């Protein structure tokens with residue numbers, strides 16, 4: 451028997467433990483999933499949101515931001531998931547990990563209904579926050595049935611994660627529950643760990659200049675996404691706000 455036809459032993463490759471199954475597992479760094487009827491090979495360990503984005507499938511988000519830990523708070527990114535042929539359920543795509551054979555619907559009637567309701571609640575609580583206005587506009591909402599509040603914080607938690615994870619500030623957190631929930635510093639005093647880096651401001655959707663198009667309480671403009679009906683109220687004239695080019 452020559453060295454060339456000798457059976458390969460488990461210790462033959464650089465002294466490392468070798469077996470076929472392990473090699474196969476190492477090679478297979480993708481899983482096959484179906485999103486909106488398209489069969490896709492996506493990276494193992496990816497979330498549904500990132501897998502969809504990789505293939506240009508748009509899922510709206512509010513509390514998700516690249517390089518910050520997904521929080522799953524706003525639920526705008528919900529999708530319908532069927533795992534191993536089971537009954538479809540709704541979950542947040544920014545936190546849900548892909549699995550082999552998973553079937554995902556990002557725009558089923560059930561999802562559109564759920565997202566519209568979430569967008570309506572969001573914009574009714576913060577009608578002057580541009581991100582809430584934009585989400586509502588893209589959902590085609592023109593009226594809000596709930597009482598309008600005027601919150602400037604949409605409780606997305608981006609500032610908290612930015613401070614904690616990127617700025618090493620650990621200066622912000624949520625306090626309170628329900629209607630009383632808010633972002634605060636410990637005992638409402640700026641701790642020494644806050645270096646006034648303004649990272650929290652940088653990511654906050656509440657500091658972006660809102661659209662001035664809302665006329666009456668409960669009425670939503672939304673014409674920036676229906677650009678052919680350019681309203682007089684839009685200060686950008688015929689250029690609109692590029693919503694189509696820069697989707698939410």
Ligand code: SF4
Nearest residue numbers: 613619644647648650
């Ligand atoms: S300014 Fe202070 S609270 Fe804001 S991110 Fe920086 S360290 Fe955190």
Ligand code: SF4
Nearest residue numbers: 603604606607609654
């Ligand atoms: S302060 Fe801004 S970033 Fe922080 S939770 Fe509220 S809206 Fe989000």
Ligand code: FES
Nearest residue numbers: 522524525527544
């Ligand atoms: S973006 Fe996924 S829950 Fe907010």
